[in-house]
Amino acid sequence: MKRILIWALIGIFGGTALMSGKGTAADGRSLYNDKCSLCHGVRGDGKGPAGPTLSPPATDFTNPSYWQKTNDTKIADAVNNGVGAMPAFDLNPGEIKSIINYMRTFKK
Numbered sequence: 046m047k048r049i050l051i052w053a054l055i056g057i058f059g060g061t062a063l064m065s066g067k068g069t070a071a072d073g074r075s076l077y078n079d080k081c082s083l084c085h086g087v088r089g090d091g092k093g094p095a096g097p098t099l100s101p102p103a104t105d106f107t108n109p110s111y112w113q114k115t116n117d118t119k120i121a122d123a124v125n126n127g128v129g130a131m132p133a134f135d136l137n138p139g140e141i142k143s144i145i146n147y148m149r150t151f152k153k
């Protein structure tokens with residue numbers, strides 16, 4: 046019982062840390078895996094279970110040329126408004142920032 050309480054508290058404080066918008070890649074990883082990996086893949090290569098079935102397919106974040114033509118504003122815009130087959134997501138700026146930090150670790 047005590048153990049369950051401790052996990053509940055970790056959950057609450059962990060969630061608060063995320064909302065404060067620290068934007069670390071570690072927060073971004075769980076958000077990304079939760080919301081983006083279905084299409085963009087856990088490795089960011091666009092090969093998630095649903096990614097290649099879409100037209101155009103989900104963007105490959107490992108491709109260096111993708112990073113040459115994008116920036117934080119464009120990425121946030123895609124997340125907030127959706128693009129092509131990708132739906133819009135209701136995420137706050139701190140959450141988006143941490144996802145972007147994590148996405149940058151995919152770049153080859």
Ligand code: HEC
Nearest residue numbers: 080081083084099101102103104120123128129130131134
């Ligand atoms: C349902 C599948 C799906 C999910 C889930 C998804 N995406 Fe996408 N995403 C796509 C597809 C498909 C494209 C390519 C759209 C196009 O080029 O028309 C795309 C493109 C993008 C782009 C490139 C936009 C551009 O500038 O062309 C970014 C950035 C992006 N996604 C970020 C994310 C992030 C971050 C998440 C999670 C919060 C996410 N996506 C979740 C399908 C998805």
